Amino acid sequence: AQSVAQPEDQVNVAEGNPLTVKCTYSVSGNPYLFWYVQYPNRGLQFLLKYITGDNLVKGSYGFEAEFNKSQTSFHLKKPSALVSDSALYFCAVRDNVGSARQLTFGSGTQLTVLP
Amino acid sequence: SAVISQKPSRDICQRGTSLTIQCQVDSQVTMMFWYRQQPGQSLTLIATANQGSEATYESGFVIDKFPISRPNLTFSTLTVSNMSPEDSSIYLCSVTKGLAGGTDTQYFGPGTRLTVL
Numbered sequence: 001a002q003s004v005a006q007p008e009d010q011v012n013v014a015e016g017n018p019l020t021v022k023c024t025y026s027v028s029g030n031p032y033l034f035w036y037v038q039y040p041n042r043g044l045q046f047l048l049k050y051i052t053g054d055n056l057v058k059g060s061y062g063f064e065a066e067f068n069k070s071q072t073s074f075h076l077k078k079p080s081a082l083v084s085d086s087a088l089y090f091c092a093v094r095d096n097v098g099s100a101r102q103l104t105f106g107s108g109t110q111l112t113v114l115p
Numbered sequence: 116s117a118v119i120s121q122k123p124s125r126d127i128c129q130r131g132t133s134l135t136i137q138c139q140v141d142s143q144v145t146m147m148f149w150y151r152q153q154p155g156q157s158l159t160l161i162a163t164a165n166q167g168s169e170a171t172y173e174s175g176f177v178i179d180k181f182p183i184s185r186p187n188l189t190f191s192t193l194t195v196s197n198m199s200p201e202d203s204s205i206y207l208c209s210v211t212k213g214l215a216g217g218t219d220t221q222y223f224g225p226g227t228r229l230t231v232l
Contacts, residue, residue, distance in 0.1 A: 034221075046221075049220060102163060108156075
């Protein structure tokens, strides 16, 4: 079975400061990891994914995420937060074992960037 | 990527009625998924819809309540039947395009916000 946890319901950060949104996962085999962002009254937008290779993945809007196999984590980061980054962020995982193709989502983290 | 549209974008319905949500993709896709997102919650997968076969439902979801059609590679519908206030949610269509197994990115439509009175 695959699962993902986002331990923080809410993260507040001042504009211009670095931000981190945490995610840990559990899979049987190797993980495929994804980050999505949801703005109010919108669907989910894909930010980035880790499949294999370099542990630091760069994505849209200046976001990046670091895959850490020993800690089973895939934290989302950005060096300098913008007020427009305020949104709901979801981490998701898919196991490379078995036939299931669907993603399992975390509970979401509401990011608020304060001006 | 894939551009996905959903109709309607929102609706307010009466208890006991049914609503059919349409999902249209701008290109052919291999797999289509339907999710439910209750207010302030994460996404829950309802079913996976493949063209030419019956949809596969997740635990807690049944075909009589959420019938799904997938007539071709760019279109699917989800019907929410005999609605109750507990069905008030955002319903999201999602797709994958490739055949690369678990590495495929899933893309999401804008969602349909359903309120049942």
